[in-house]
Amino acid sequence: MCMSVPRYWRERAYRYRLVGTECLSCGRRYYPPRRVCPVCHSRNLVEVKLPERGVVVTYTIIRSPPRGYEKYAPYAIAVVELLDGTKVLAQLTDIDLSEVEIGMEVEAVFRKIREDGEEGIIEYGVKFRPRLTGH
Amino acid sequence: MREVAIVGIGYTKIGELWERSLRDLFVEASLRALEDAGIDDVDALYVGNMMSGTLQEQEHLGALLAGYIGHPGIAAAKIEAACASGGVSLHQAYMAVASGLYDVVLAGGVEKMTDRLTPDVTFSLAMADDMEYTIYSGVTFVGLNALVYRLYMHKYGVKQEDIANFAVLMHENAVNTPHARFRRRVKLEDVLRSPLIADPIHLLECAPISDGAAVLVLTTLERAKKLTDTPIVIRASAVATDYLSIYERDDMLSLRATVLASRKAYKQAKLEPKDINVLEVHDAFTILGILALEDLGFAERGRGAVLVKEGEIAPDGRVPTNTMGGLKARGHPVGATGIYQAIDAILQLRGDAGKNQVPNAENALLQSTGGVGGTVAIHILSRAD
């Protein structure tokens, strides 16, 4: 089950590039992006490219997937704390499910998320994989 | 503000009710509640429901159901706060009576889930979280709770069996509950051997997909005393919210909405955790039951499972919890669950709880949780005598 095309398209920058927002008053960062800082209530937030590296804070293996994700199941989902402390949630890819562990270093990659059947749109986004090299 | 009491309860059995439609279920529960109250003058109806739109392709439940319960014309609306829809529906009904606007209000909840295949229900339940970002990843609602579960074990060094034990107790409690979905015992090894749904959560740690409807009749305490010998007074009604997705929170191991709403509720009721004789927590997954015990102030952080292990939450324990089987075994027809929690507590407060009766139950606390704590409704109910 895919979302409508305009809805997918509208958020593409945030989904494709891991762009969040930063509060210029208190310095907190948010992903997904926000217009109001819920901590200091400042409205002075700007878009910021988030780091593409981080560590797994916690994870699960999805074995009973929702509609649209059956093809990839079972797959790992992790909360990843990026190098700047921002937390995001994403699928892990290019990994044996038995290798996933809390504290492992991961990096963002651009991958297919869902497909609307064989005729519809292909939805892409960010996943994380074990860090490839020291780069 | 006027004091508000519950004078009638009505509910259906919870289960895979193939022959019953959403409206059948709600009408049955409503009529029973009105019969139980002994009145038929209704001013307003709130229907807790999460997924009628996606699973039944039916919205506008307020007007639909008001007509089918025989009261076209009354004020009515669907209340949606994911799995807390029932609790928030009760909160709305409470405010309506307390404010003086309406005298008799139905607080109901209904969910018809089993008409659809599991992947569709899974997708629909996931709408409790942020579809644009969080759910887009492919995480399920079970998966979000599994993330918390794994982190909890990692941080506190708690073993899975101690958390999974919660499910064993729920099944034990449900054996004596006529309206429960699962009236059978399970062993800890059954739970841990059941299929993994989202590691580390096993199937038997999850509340089952179920159909059901439950309704409460609310009126002023003043009128309630004329209607019944056992009015149940609503001592507190509080709702709080949190960041919808767990990764947006600084602390993923505490549901802040539970903490906020329960502190408000204790203050309203002028009660403390030690005064609570019956506890109804939202154990959609075993880990949520454990976290609730901590966030409501019954256990230290990381120590919730100890209460379970030491028998403290059994019907004869210090904090009898989910004495009718909780979401796990009584069942979790999502939008109705918050109302079923109230009903199970009222059965205790009225002394109608049968074999699982808690002696001298005076005060009950209900926790209705939406999403992974995005919304929490807390109610404290007491015997009015």
Place this chain on the structure above:
Amino acid sequence: MRTASDVGIVGYGAYIPMYRIKAKEIARIWNVVQVPIEEKSVVGLDEDSITMAVEAAKNALKRANIDPRDIGSVRLGTESKPYAVKPSATIVAEVLGITPNTLAADLEFACKAGTEGLQSSIALVASGMVRYALAIGVDTAQGRPKDALEYTAGCGAAAYILSTKSHETLAYIEGSHSYVTDTPDFWRREGRFYPMHTGRFTGEPAYFKHIINAAKGLMEELGLKATDFNYAVFHQPNVKFPLTAARRLGFNMDQVKPGLLCDRIGNTYAAAMLIGLANILDMAKPGERILAVSFGSGAGSDAFSIVVQDAIEARRDLAPKVADYLGRRKYLDYAKYLIHRGKIRMR
């Protein structure tokens, strides 16, 4: 062909998915004894030409260390577009932050689509139309089950960012030569899933004729001979063809080996020569000269003479190298391979 102003590579990057299947595993299924290569690369379930292009281009951007908005052209050459109609290049440009003030287009010329992108990028840069141009060759090549191509049809991507020659140039393109005829050695009709090929006709009149004429044309134009080059890399549909072409052109094994990866990743089609070239750039010393010749069925070849510059030493470690991807391997059995390549109907 030479340009009015000198053009060079300022960034390059490759990508090879982590999955592999041994050619012997495919042979086991079909009871075949001899296999053309050791193993080939296979995409993950969530990968396609677009995602692979993104990673290769990201690596190129890391090495170029430029603002993506300064890129004025994205050329994506592939014969495995996820969308038959709708440019893949716009998606890649969006992900990399190159949009919106840029050219973007997909190119098709079988396995030569990637170097067609390189050629047009050279022209765009040399003409002054754009400051930086990104050219990508990528494919998730499909081989019909039991066909000879099944053993070699691999997956990979390589990306090059070009600009006018400066101290930032990693490798200078001193000239190119293109050679094209109408030769139907391999094709895929509109709407069909698998390509057709003409067996041995793909050899002499197709691969060898075009590769050798393009290379000879270039060497004559530049006044260079085989011994003037430190490396030579050719399109590599298998191991035998590029070695034969090299020998006929007068190159020895030492010149060819660093760019010949077919044995380990298969034929990555539009990316094949370009990944080989990236592997050479990962190790070449400043001043060394590379002959790079693509081949696309249908048919044609682009030959380039490339001279490595000093700047490469400081830049090559800014992104994962081809060797990093070659070292990351997870083997699939044939059943898993069928799932990865979408050959089992799930709906």
